[in-house]
Amino acid sequence: xxxKQELAxxxxxxxxxxxxxxxxxxxxxxxxKARGLGYNEMRVDSDPAxxxxxxxxxxxxxxxxxxxxxxxxxxxxxxLAAADRDGRLAAWLTEQxx
Numbered sequence: 721x722x723x724k725q726e727l728a729x730x731x732x733x734x735x736x737x738x739x740x741x742x743x744x745x746x747x748x749x750x751x752x753k754a755r756g757l758g759y760n761e762m763r764v765d766s767d768p769a770x771x772x773x774x775x776x777x778x779x780x781x782x783x784x785x786x787x788x789x790x791x792x793x794x795x796x797x798x799x800l801a802a803a804d805r806d807g808r809l810a811a812w813l814t815e816q817x818x
Contacts, residue, residue: 732758733816737774739765744797
């Protein structure tokens with residue numbers, strides 16, 4: 721039980737919905753890696769249930785990537801890059817305890 725709690729606590733709060741051939745997905749992952757941030761990735765091209773979850777969580781947005789920090793919907797790569805530039809990304813991560 722303790723191990724499961726440790727794993728749950730250590731999970732990155734960032735979730736990215738992606739496809740295999742998406743340059744904006746690669747750019748988003750590279751930005752996060754450059755900042756030393758971990759993330760979980762859900763491939764919507766190979767997992768129909770993940771696509772349905774993405775659509776529900778993102779108010780019907782069909783483009784990828786769709787990025788979430790905790791329950792907060794960041795949007796796509798351009799939104800992530802803008803949040804990184806203006807300091808919102810750091811603030812959101814601080815809110816999540818990262």
